[in-house]
Amino acid sequence: MNHDIAEDTLLRPSTPATRALHDAAASAGAIAPAAPLVQPGRRAASRAGHAAHTVRVAIVHDWLVTYAGAERVLEQIVACFPGADLFALVDFLDDRSFIRGKPVKTTFIQKLPKARTRYRSYLPLMPLAIEQLDLSEYDVVISSSHAVAKGVLTGPDQVHVSYVHSPIRYAWDLQHQYLTESKLTSGPKSALARLILHYIRNWDVRTANSVDSFVSNSSFIARRIRKVYQREADVINPPVDVESFAIHEQKEDFYLTASRMVPYKKIDLIVEAFAKMPERRLVVIGDGPDMQKIRAKAAPNVEIMGYQPFAVLRDRMRRAKAFVFAAEEDFGISVVEAQACGTPVIAYGKGGALETVRDLSDPRPTGLFFEEQTAGSIIAAVENFAAQPDRFSPADCRANAERFSAALFRERFFAHVCARVPALQGTMLPAYDPPAKGAATQPASSLRVLAVDQSGVLGGAELSLLEIVKALRARMDVVLFDDGPFRVALDRAGVPVTVLDAGATRDMRKKGNSPPLGRALKSVMSLVRATAARARNNDVIYANTQRSMVVGVLAGKLARKPVVWHLRDIVSAEHFGRRQLQVIKWCSRYGLAHVIANSRASARAFVDLTNFSDDKVEVVFNGISAAPFDALRDVPQCTLRERLNLPRDAFLVGSFSRLARWKGQHVLLEAIIGQPQMHAVLVGSALFGEDAYEAELRAFVVQHGLTGRVHFLGFQHDVAACMGAMDVVAHTSITPEPFGRVIVEGMLARRPVIAARAGGVTEIIHDGENGLLCEPGDARALADRLVELRSNRTLREQLVMRGYQTATDSFGTTAYVDGVEQILKRVAAGKKAG
Structure with a gap:
């Protein structure tokens, strides 16, 4: 091994x-x-x-x-x-x-x-x-x-x-x-x-x-x-984590080797062999003591990438023509991981590889062996492999790898x-609860975090915080200013939660409409004192929303703790009232130690508003687990539609967001008016006093005869199942979206995504490659793109394939949790050092 x-x-x-x-x-x-x-x-x-x-x-x-x-x-x-x-x-x-x-x-x-x-x-x-x-x-x-x-x-x-x-x-x-x-x-x-x-x-x-x-x-x-x-x-x-590797049928014209660069791995021999085959390309991933020796042997057709994160390694494994392995290993996990991607293996015929690779003597081979650890032997094996590419099936490679699952x-x-x-004897294997990788559970004596959130509902900000809390639960306390489904989810995750009485602050809105100043200040100070009391046993206050950031800044002053704001909004006049923007500027000047932005668009807007130091603003894209979406991969779409009482044969376009005017559900309804074969499915409820907008949407449906083609599903816990029932996921915000969690979820659900070209959305979607974009608020453009998708199956499949790859490579939970954790650690360490 x-x-x-x-x-x-x-x-x-x-x-x-x-x-x-x-x-x-x-x-x-x-x-x-x-x-x-x-x-x-x-x-x-x-x-x-x-x-x-x-x-x-x-x-x-x-x-x-x-x-x-x-x-x-x-x-x-x-x-x-x-x-x-x-x-x-x-x-x-x-x-x-x-x-x-x-x-x-x-x-x-x-x-x-x-x-x-x-x-x-x-x-x-x-x-x-x-x-x-x-x-x-x-x-x-x-x-x-x-x-x-x-x-x-x-x-x-x-x-x-x-x-x-x-x-x-x-x-x-x-x-x-x-x-x-x-x-x-x-x-x-x-x-x-x-x-x-x-x-x-x-x-x-x-x-x-x-x-x-x-x-x-x-x-x-x-x-x-x-x-x-x-x-x-x-x-x-x-155990090999075969579930983290997805089969990839379309292979590209390069070979891959990946390992720590130590002598017995024989990476130098592989590089030497490919240097003598200039027509064949080799990609090398890994680092170690032999790096300089290996670089010296590399020819122009050999790309040495050095150490790479898991997402990059997995991507190259999936796309490689074959994985080359020259070590005599006790087992060889990377050999099995390559096969889990549907990638055949060219391996040294000794050690554990003989037990994990099926060679050409097998009716369903997954690779072949070379007999000596020499460059000449490797060259002969590569030429033998290239001469009979049809002998190796990605499905056979994957099936072989699954024999070694965790x-x-x-x-x-x-x-x-x-x-x-x-x-x-007679006892049962405990149910498996996978730990979160990269977000290590540290001893209680290290980092301690107080997370603060204003909401009890499970919105996008709360779902993103939930990923952080589950990973760091042994080191994290949570304070909420309202009760609800979010508190229930935290309880299930085994996280200590305190729900404070928000009082008059519950009526505050981004665009103003605040309660009387006296009542508001009294409620704010009550929250500040209670939050500060809980912050004294922690190293850093981690504020997840705008209102919790204000309370956190004041509590941080009382408790003498640094405050990190996870900025999940674009702080502009389109989203916030004048008074709220002034408060944000004041907090940035007097109380914030660091800001984590969920997109470059959010970061730019914040710096433009506050002149906050660039080196104290970092972008960490939200991380979304693929697990609930992958679990439904083999469930027929008709089964999901039946479960949700949706028409079985219609072309369903899903919108996943709370019902709010700036989220643009009305644009989707306008887009389907002239498309009788299309249905709109609205998943989400009216929150934060937006009931009038929901009533307006329902009236629009009746007025335009869309009653049979618009389905209001309300709030749904199982977003993965809802998305799996759709043909297309539409994201129709009419003002710039800070990030666009729904877009990534749609990609993970393996559904083509259409979104409005603004804000953080453009950092996720590349138009025509992994999704489609149209102008915000333009119902005619949205309708045209929906028609294009409905009529072009090849385009849908292309967007699904590339979208899923984007979601798993760039927006996974591991990088997200690790990024947030490292910032919190640095801020806490800086405070202690100061």
């Missing part, structure tokens, strides 16, 4: 198979052990025959410094036993999301000099250190080991299951390669290194006797275990452990 490369992963739901298993057990009256299976703080009175809910589990990992191949396995083991305690030699994680924010008990190496960066140098001390972990209070010990974790001390009444990524490679069959690459082939240092490795081997063999059951990540590693420890191992392949790993590993622990 690759223990070096660290890649971000996307949020993913539990699989249908896992959910079905869990639901069936629940309906039968079984008790799912997700919470009670492991109870830290309670010692089992008697291990033998005791009820499963008293079983205590410890999970031991070698070291926690990054998120790579071994840590992906650890993540899923923790998901199987969410109440377990976690141990490691050292813990220097920044992103703690994959271990669900668990505290980690470490060894004395944690406190040794330069341990954060030089922990590997303490290899001679690692056997001693791992044996100092006291696990005597646990019934089950699970070690995740590629170095020394399997050497923990356990007693005769404890069950020790060891998932072995590999016996210590540099101490066994790869010792001579390790010494050569480390330039330790001769001299006193070489002698010392060989002596240490000899000692490690002896210790490694001896400690294997304390393991009750071995699990290996491949048959290749199982053979190593048999050779080294003289023990058999069950093979459970490591859900299957959890089911198999949980069953393996339960079969060896009598007290766990």
Whole structure:
């Protein structure tokens, strides 16, 4: 397995198979052990025959410094036993999301000099250190080991299951390669290194006797275990996040390799081979110690991109003609990820690749092998591949990759452990609740955030805040100025929420229409005092809306806390009254530490209004999870329409927004008047005193004989299902939209999108490529574009394909949460430093 490369992963739901298993057990009256299976703080009175809910589990990992191949396995083991305690030699994680924010008990190496960066140098001390972990209070010990974790001390009444990524490679069959690459082939240092490795081997063999059951990540590693420890191992392949990779049928004319640039990965050989094939293009993604060596070998047909975020890696994997892999890996996660994209693999024919790639001897091949780690052998394999492109099917590649899903790993590993622990037999695999990647749950002593929002409804701003809160919930408190569905959603996410009485501020509107000044000030100060009291236990106030920003600024002054405003509006006279704009200018001058804008359009308008410092305004595009949309991908559209009581055969154009004049629903109604085959579906309710506009829309429908072709669905919780029922998603705002969340949601729902050309919308849609644009308020132009879409199936399919790619690559939740979190951290750190 690759223990070096660290890649971000996307949020993913539990699989249908896992959910079905869990639901069936629940309906039968079984008790799912997700919470009670492991109870830290309670010692089992008697291990033998005791009820499963008293079983205590410890999970031991070698070291926690990054998120790579071994840590992906650890993540899923923790998901199987969410109440377990976690141990490691050292813990220097920044992103703690994959271990669900668990505290980690470490060894004395944690406190040794330069341990954060030089922990590997303490290899001679690692056997001693791992044996100092006291696990005597646990019934089950699970070690995740590629170095020394399997050497923990356990007693005769404890069950020790060891998932072995590999016996210590540099101490066994790869010792001579390790010494050569480390330039330790001769001299006193070489002698010392060989002596240490000899000692490690002896210790490694001896400690294997304390393991009750071995699990290996491949048959290749199982053979190593048999050779080294003289023990058999069950093979459970490591989890691959195949759900984060979508199949892509249309391949482009380039090859891809991606890896950390270290010697054993042999990236230099791949680059050297392609330098001798100038007619073939190679893209290289990754960074590491060998970067300069590899750059020196690159020819003009080789593009070396360096480190790239996950979205870029996934995009290139999906589009590549083939993925080239030259390492002898224990397993090789990237090989499976490529196949999950429908991309065949050209791989070195040793190690784990032999178990994950089906070569030309198979009736449904997913790649082919080369026999030697030489440039000539790679060239021959590439030429062989290019000569028979029709032999490889993207669908076959994807089907092969799905054998290695994370859900299957959890089911198999949980069953393996339960079969060896009598007290766990008959228990159920806990339902999977995926952690948010990139938004690490930190210890309580680090960043603490007070999020403030004025609304209890689930509008776009609240849905965007919900993504942040779910990811940072262990470090975040929330204050609302009104109760409603948003508070319910926060409760479900397990987030502490306080609802304050908004008083007269509830009647304030962007365009003025405020309550009497005295009543308003009294209500504001009441909110300020209550917010300041809660801010004192936090490091930063994070205001999500304009009214909450004003309260936050005043509360920040009282509590001496910095305030960050997440600006989700275009602050102009088109959206705000004169008094509100003056208040925003005052707050920016006297109380705001930083501003996060949801688009460049929002940022420009704010800076133009306030002259706020450019370096304190940052754009972070809203992030929207693809999970609820992907979950409905295979549900027939007719089923969704039947569920919503919509006509089955009509051409449905959906509008998704609260009913408000500036949102422009009337423009859509005007556009369909002369198009009898089209229906308009309005999803959303009148909020914030806009009932008169809804009445106007309904009167328009009656007046123009549209009663049978306009469907008012009101507020809907399941936006994904509603969008899936549409033929087109229309976004018709008549004034500039700050961002346009609905546009991204429409793209994720795989529906063509038409939007008004203004504001942040133009930062999402490129006209004719991933969506269509028309002038704001122009019903005739909107009608023309709708007719164009209805009559041009090819255009619809093109917009859907490119739109979905835009949404997942540029507006995913990982980059969004990480961007907001990093800004909050910097602001809080700056305040502390000051």
